[in-house]
Amino acid sequence: MNPLYLIYVSAAVAGILIAEAFYLLHAGRSDRRAAINRRLKLQERKLSQEQVLIQLRKERGVGNRHTLFSLAGLRKLRTQSGLTKPLPQFLGITSGVAFGIGLLLLWFSGSIKIAALCVPALFVVLPIMALKFLRKRRLKHFGLQLPEALELITRSLKAGHPVPVAIAMVGREMPDPIGTEFGVVADEVTYGSTLVHALHSMFERVGHEDLPLFVTAVSIQSSSGGNLREILDGLSSTIRERGKLRRKVRAISTEGRISAYILTAVPVLLMASIFTLMPEFYGNVWGEPMTWYLLGGSVFWLLLGNAMMFKMSNFKF
Numbered sequence: 001m002n003p004l005y006l007i008y009v010s011a012a013v014a015g016i017l018i019a020e021a022f023y024l025l026h027a028g029r030s031d032r033r034a035a036i037n038r039r040l041k042l043q044e045r046k047l048s049q050e051q052v053l054i055q056l057r058k059e060r061g062v063g064n065r066h067t068l069f070s071l072a073g074l075r076k077l078r079t080q081s082g083l084t085k086p087l088p089q090f091l092g093i094t095s096g097v098a099f100g101i102g103l104l105l106l107w108f109s110g111s112i113k114i115a116a117l118c119v120p121a122l123f124v125v126l127p128i129m130a131l132k133f134l135r136k137r138r139l140k141h142f143g144l145q146l147p148e149a150l151e152l153i154t155r156s157l158k159a160g161h162p163v164p165v166a167i168a169m170v171g172r173e174m175p176d177p178i179g180t181e182f183g184v185v186a187d188e189v190t191y192g193s194t195l196v197h198a199l200h201s202m203f204e205r206v207g208h209e210d211l212p213l214f215v216t217a218v219s220i221q222s223s224s225g226g227n228l229r230e231i232l233d234g235l236s237s238t239i240r241e242r243g244k245l246r247r248k249v250r251a252i253s254t255e256g257r258i259s260a261y262i263l264t265a266v267p268v269l270l271m272a273s274i275f276t277l278m279p280e281f282y283g284n285v286w287g288e289p290m291t292w293y294l295l296g297g298s299v300f301w302l303l304l305g306n307a308m309m310f311k312m313s314n315f316k317f
Contacts, residue, residue, distance in 0.1 A: 037179030038084070039171060053187040056180065059084045060205060074128070080207040081134035082177055094130060098122035114292070135207070138177050142208050143243060145178040150214065150236035157229045163218065164189050181206055196222055210239050256313030260306045267302065 042052045060079050083090060102119035106112065149170045156166035164186060171183025181202050188198040199215045213235055221228040274281050285291045 037171075037174070037176040037183070039180040039183040049187055050191065053184065053191065056184055074131075076204075076207075077128070077131045077135060079205050080138070081131040082138045083131065083134060090130075091127060094126040095123055098126050139206070139208050142177050142181075142206060143210060143239075145174060146208070146210055146214075147236045147240040147243070149174060149178050149182065150232050150239070154229050154232045154236065157232070163221075163228065164195060167195075177206070210242070213239070253313040256309050260309040260313075263309075264302065264306055267298075 039052060039056060042055055043049075047055070060082070078087075098119055101122055102115045105118055106115040152170055152173065153163075153166040156169050157163070161169070167182050167189075168186035171179055171186050173179070174182070184205075185195075185198045185202050188201065189195055193201075196215070196219045199218055203211045203215055214232075217228065217231045217235055220226065221231065282291075
């Protein structure tokens, strides 16, 4: 047998083993990261429970009325997005992206006027779009975790624990975003807040549409009594079924969203192909003012059509 073949086989086996080692190392780190939430990470820094609560509220902008996002709607959006970066750092990132888009517009169009008009708008629009994207993703994760958290509270109540202890268990056992939020509720109750007020504060921080059901159930049980365990059993089943129905409707309406994506991508890809293959094809009309008016009108009608298609394919229930 040719020794050269043995070298090739040995090198291939060594490469496979190295790749598997890197994969197992990354997977192990991912599991460890997923097993802990932001609140427990702060507690690992030897901070007291009060310092952890203050840090979490500071990161989320709760109670801070003198931030750059001083308007009520923007402050609420920033809190519900779960953003933990300092606002100057976040605004610096979005401003850099806006400036980069402005340079691309200047390079493609060659017009300083167009870039000067678009960049200030992007400075305002990009942070809001980024915060809305973060809030939507966070609400999706929170909604998937909420039935599991209610079942954990139910099991803890069956074991004889009081409601605050059951809520604190969710903060210890579940990852973000729900682990930190319920942990903040437990800390607020520890430092003198009522359970109902702490739950209302959590709803204001999170904004998920299913949370009022849980808050109302605990409020009624606190004021008039009742079997909270049975209530939460039915509530977790209801929220889980609502999630299944929501995902089923989203799957059925996928065709409309895909159509919007395709209709949006085709003109952009076509223009990019023309610029790449035949850069001089539209060279004689770029200097005409009417060209930019027509392009602006086309973009407007394209966005309007997309908005109508997404509105038709999204259902609220």
